[in-house]
Amino acid sequence: MQVFADGAQLGHSPQFFLQRGQVRRNFEVPERAGSLLAAVQHMKLPLHAPSPIEPSAIAKVHAPDYVEFLSTAMIGWNALPDHGPEAVPNLHPTPEMLAQGAILPNSIIGAVGWYAADTACPIGPGTWEAVHGAAACAISAANLAAKGESAYALCRPPGHHAYAARAGGHCYVNNSALAAQSLLEHGAKRVATIDIDAHHGNGTQGIFWDRGDVFTASVHGDPDGYYPWYVGRAHETGAGAGEGCNLNLPLARGSGDEAWLAAIDKAIEATRRFGADALVVPLGFDASEHEPLSFLSVTANGFARAGEKLRALGLPTVLVQEGGYNVELLGDLLESFLGGWGH
Ligand SMILES: [Zn+2]
Numbered sequence: 001m002q003v004f005a006d007g008a009q010l011g012h013s014p015q016f017f018l019q020r021g022q023v024r025r026n027f028e029v030p031e032r033a034g035s036l037l038a039a040v041q042h043m044k045l046p047l048h049a050p051s052p053i054e055p056s057a058i059a060k061v062h063a064p065d066y067v068e069f070l071s072t073a074m075i076g077w078n079a080l081p082d083h084g085p086e087a088v089p090n091l092h093p094t095p096e097m098l099a100q101g102a103i104l105p106n107s108i109i110g111a112v113g114w115y116a117a118d119t120a121c122p123i124g125p126g127t128w129e130a131v132h133g134a135a136a137c138a139i140s141a142a143n144l145a146a147k148g149e150s151a152y153a154l155c156r157p158p159g160h161h162a163y164a165a166r167a168g169g170h171c172y173v174n175n176s177a178l179a180a181q182s183l184l185e186h187g188a189k190r191v192a193t194i195d196i197d198a199h200h201g202n203g204t205q206g207i208f209w210d211r212g213d214v215f216t217a218s219v220h221g222d223p224d225g226y227y228p229w230y231v232g233r234a235h236e237t238g239a240g241a242g243e244g245c246n247l248n249l250p251l252a253r254g255s256g257d258e259a260w261l262a263a264i265d266k267a268i269e270a271t272r273r274f275g276a277d278a279l280v281v282p283l284g285f286d287a288s289e290h291e292p293l294s295f296l297s298v299t300a301n302g303f304a305r306a307g308e309k310l311r312a313l314g315l316p317t318v319l320v321q322e323g324g325y326n327v328e329l330l331g332d333l334l335e336s337f338l339g340g341w342g343h
Contacts, residue, residue, distance in 0.1 A: 001319075001343040003040050003047045004140045005154040006133030009033055011126030012157055014170070016088050018119045026122070027292065027325040028170040033156045036321065039331030040154065045343060050136035051143070058135050060185075061177040061207050063165040065104075069115050070131060070172055073123045076108030086122035089113040117161070117168030117228075130157060131172045138175035139182050141318045145278065146186030150317040152283075152338070153179065158322040160201040160282045161228065169199065169227055170323070176282040177207045179318040180214050183278040192276035192315075193217065194267045196260075196306060197284025197322040198296050200232030204282065205246050212241035215274040217267035219260065221287075221295035222250040245274070253295055257302035260287060264306055268313055279315040285324030285333040292325050300336040307340030 010030045017026040040047055055067050077087040089112045093102045104114050112123070134155035141151035153175060160176050161169035180191045193208075195201035195218040208214040216238075223232035238246040247270050249263040271279065285303065287296040310317070324330050 001045055001338060001341070002141070002144055002149060002151045003045045003154060004050045004137040004151065005033070005037060005047060006050055006137055008126070008129040008133035009156040012124070012130030013126065014086065014122045014124060016086055016119065016122045026120070028157055029327065030156070031327045032325065032330055033154065035327050035330040036154050036334055039334045042331070043335060043338060043343065048140070050133070050140035053132070053136045053139055055132070057139060058132070058173055058178065060181045061164065061174060066115055066165040069111055070123070071128050073108065073112065074125065074128070076111070077123070080108060086124035087112045088119055088122045089116045092116070115166055117163070117166050120169050121167040121172060127172070134159065134175050135173045135178055138179045138318065138320055141320070142179040142182035143186065145316040145318045146183055146188070148316050150319070152319040153321060155321045158284070159320070160195055160197060160204050160322050161199070162203040163206040168203065171203060174203045174207055176201070176280050176320040176322070177204050179280045179320055180208070183280070183318070184213060188278040189213070190215070190274060190276050191278045191280060192271040192274055193280040193282060194264065194271060194310065195219065195282040195322070196264060196287065197282055198286040198291065199227050199284070199323060200248065200250070201282050202228045202231045205231070205236065208242060209238055209246065210240040210242040212245055215245045215247070215271060215276060217247040217249065217270060219249045219251065219263040219267060222252055225253055226295045251296060254297055256297045257299055257305070260296060260298050260302060261305055261309065264309055268309060271313060276315060279310070279313060279317040281310055281317060281319045282322045283319045283337065284322035285330055288324065288326060288329060288333055290326050290329050300333060303333050303336040304340030307337040308342070311341045
């Protein structure tokens with residue numbers, strides 16, 4: 001298993017996080033990458049810097065104006081009088097406003113709300129460089145997988161909640177979607193994503209919603225009790241050419257290894273039926289029983305078995321790091337998963 005990581009990813013250190021009316025330290029800390037890197041070194045896996053990319057590479061799955069916003073937001077924010085250290089939205093255009101002609105205003109405050117789904121994705125010093133580096137890792141890993149060798153992109157910040165033109169849930173650029181798109185551009189005809197992060201991969205679903213060349217499956221905590229709340233249910237199956245190409249497998253709070261692995265089995269069966277010739281695994285470890293905001297209760301052995309099952313699909317695969325916020329355990333869980341994979 002070849003590994004891609006970028007040093008710029010450590011420069012993103014979001015502070016703001018709002019939870020149940022309380023401002024808390026953001027969970028998406030640079031130490032997460034340190035824990036994962038330590039595991040990569042412990043396993044003696046080959047570690048590479050990604051090949052450089054241009055912002056236009058990110059625009060393969062994102063709106064160009066959104067990419068431009070991400071790369072320049074700090075300039076506008078820092079020009080505001082009496083501004084805080086990070087760009088955080090304090091309002092969003094509502095469905096009523098949008099139905100009545102709302103437009104993107106010429107204002108950084110308006111733009112931050114326009115391009116963000118929630119307050120969990122502050123933009124601060126180093127955010128764009130980290131986002132850009134994570135995207136480069138996903139693309140480099142996909143380039144290698146396109147040659148038949150599976151690879152792990154150690155992406156931070158994560159990406160699977162990012163839509164084509166919207167950040168959300170610690171995510172800015174959808175690294176997993178970029179990996180899937182890269183595989184297609186390198187000759188894959190049909191790509192599947194099997195998202196095993198504890199949260200619904202709503203951004204990936206959104207990006208490929210009406211496309212028939214990417215099958216998106218997600219195994220996650222029931223959105224009636226867990227982020228992203230509004231989507232992630234079984235009735236969301238895609239539209240147009242993508243009808244039937246999205247599979248949501250929500251699980252009840254406290255679901256342990258057996259229910260989680262059974263859902264992964266369903267996603268694997270559906271991937272086979274779809275006829276995918278390449279695979280992307282948005283790989284979060286927040287389904288762990290030891291996760292700070294625990295919803296599912298998956299053991300380290302469960303992650304090992306998931307690795308074994310996904311490897312058995314026999315497809316060129318890009319593993320893309322998503323969530324998981326227990327810094328002490330993240331590296332161990334990566335080792336468990338890759339141990340099952342048979343790295
Ligand atoms: Zn997550």
